[in-house]
Amino acid sequence: MDPRSEVLLRQAQLFDGELLLAGLPADDLLGALPQAQGWIWHAGVHARLNARFPLRSHFDTQMPSGDYRAAVLFLPKSRELADYLMQALASRLSGKPLYLVGEKRGGIERAAKQLAAYGKTRKLDNARHCQLWCVDVAQAPTQPDLDALAQHYTLPLADAELEIVTLPGVFAHGRLDRGSALLLEHLEDLPAGHLLDFGCGAGVLGAALKRRYPNSRVTLLDVDAFALQSSRLTLARNGLEADVIAGSGIESAPEGLSAIVSNPPFHQGVHTDYQASENLLTQATKHLIKGGELRLVANSFLKYPPLIERHLGPCRTRAEADGFRIYSARR
Numbered sequence: 468m469d470p471r472s473e474v475l476l477r478q479a480q481l482f483d484g485e486l487l488l489a490g491l492p493a494d495d496l497l498g499a500l501p502q503a504q505g506w507i508w509h510a511g512v513h514a515r516l517n518a519r520f521p522l523r524s525h526f527d528t529q530m531p532s533g534d535y536r537a538a539v540l541f542l543p544k545s546r547e548l549a550d551y552l553m554q555a556l557a558s559r560l561s562g563k564p565l566y567l568v569g570e571k572r573g574g575i576e577r578a579a580k581q582l583a584a585y586g587k588t589r590k591l592d593n594a595r596h597c598q599l600w601c602v603d604v605a606q607a608p609t610q611p612d613l614d615a616l617a618q619h620y621t622l623p624l625a626d627a628e629l630e631i632v633t634l635p636g637v638f639a640h641g642r643l644d645r646g647s648a649l650l651l652e653h654l655e656d657l658p659a660g661h662l663l664d665f666g667c668g669a670g671v672l673g674a675a676l677k678r679r680y681p682n683s684r685v686t687l688l689d690v691d692a693f694a695l696q697s698s699r700l701t702l703a704r705n706g707l708e709a710d711v712i713a714g715s716g717i718e719s720a721p722e723g724l725s726a727i728v729s730n731p732p733f734h735q736g737v738h739t740d741y742q743a744s745e746n747l748l749t750q751a752t753k754h755l756i757k758g759g760e761l762r763l764v765a766n767s768f769l770k771y772p773p774l775i776e777r778h779l780g781p782c783r784t785r786a787e788a789d790g791f792r793i794y795s796a797r798r
C-alpha cells in the first residue's frame with residue numbers, strides 16, 4: 468500500500484460515503500473504500516485500477532460527474548496542476564470536505580497553503596513521511612476552465628512558426644525544453660511512413676513532425692491526460708492533424724512504424740523512474756518496420772547506446788550540445 472493511502476486508512480471513519488479519490492496510486496485503496504471512485508490522469512495507473520476495480524476509475528482532465536460527499540486530492544508534483552485540481556474539486560463540494568494528502572518531500576506543507584483559498588484548513592494526520600489536511604469548502608468557487616489555463620509560446624522553425632500550447636502539469640509548461648530544442652534541429656531524413664512521437668507532452672515534436680512530413684501519418688502518445696489534451700490543442704492551433712493516443716509505455720504504441728522520435732521521460736512524481744525509457748530502448752524494435760529508425764535526445768550522462776545496440780542496432784550520435792545527445796539507430 469502506498470504510504471499516502473496508509474495515512475488515509477488510519478482515518479478510514481472519515482471516508483465511508485461517496486468519495487472521489489483524485490490522482491490516487493495503483494494500490495488497494497479502492498478495495499478498502501468500496502464507495503470510492505477514482506479520478507486519474509495517468510494512463511498506466513488507470514489501466515491497473517480498471518483491471519482490478521472495473522468502472523471505478525475515470526481517466527480524464529475533467530472531474531468525473533457524480534454527487535460526492537467528499538474528495539481527496541493526492542498532491543501532484545506541479546503547483547499549477549494542484550491549483551487547477553483543487554479548484555475543480557472545490558467547485559463541486561460546497562459545504563463539504565476536501566482532503567489533501569501528500570509526502571512531506573513532495574511539498575505538502577506548501578500545498579496546504581494553496582488549500583486555504585477554500586476555507587480554514589486543519590492538519591488531520593502526520594505519519595509515514597506524509598500529511599493529511601482538510602478544508603470544509605465554505606463557498607464553492609466557479610468551475611475552472613482548463614483550456615483557459617494554457618500557456619502559449621511560439622517556435623520559429625525553419626519551415627514556419629509553430630505555436631505550442633501547454634496545460635498545467637505538462638512537461639516544460641510554457642517553455643521549450645533544451646533537449647527538445649536540440650532534437651527539433653535534427654528531424655531531417657526520417658524514413659517515410661508512420662511516425663511516432665513517444666512521450667509527446669505538449670506535442671512539440673509531434674506537431675513539428677507533421678509540419679515537416681505532411682504526407683506521413685503521425686501518432687502522438689503520452690501517459691498523461693493533460694499532456695494529451697495539450698497536444699490536441701497544439702495540433703489544432705497549427706491546423707495539423709495527427710492521432711493522439713493514451714498509453715503507458717512503448718507497449719501501447721502501434722506497430723509498423725517507420726520512425727519513433729522521442730525526448731523520453733526521466734522523472735515520475737518525486738521519484739526518478741527510467742523504466743519507461745528503458746522499455747522504449749529495448750522494445751522499440753517490435754514497433755518499427757525493417758529499416759525503421761529510433762531517434763531520441765537524452766542527457767549525455769545516460770548510458771543509452773549499449774542498450775540500443777543490444778536490442779535494436781548500431782547507435783550513432785548525430786549531435787551533441789548543452790549536455791544532451793541525439794542518438795539514432797535503425798532496425
Ligand SMILES: C[S@@+](CC[C@H](N)C(=O)[O-])C[C@H]1O[C@@H](n2cnc3c(N)ncnc32)[C@H](O)[C@@H]1O
Nearest residue numbers: 638647666667668689690691715716730732743
Ligand atoms: C521529457 S518529456 C518530453 C515531452 C515532449 N515530447 C517535449 O519534448 O517537450 C517526457 C514525456 O513522457 C511522458 N511519459 C512518462 N512516462 C510515460 C510512459 N510510461 N508512457 C508514455 N509517456 C510517458 C511524460 O508525461 C512526458 O510528457
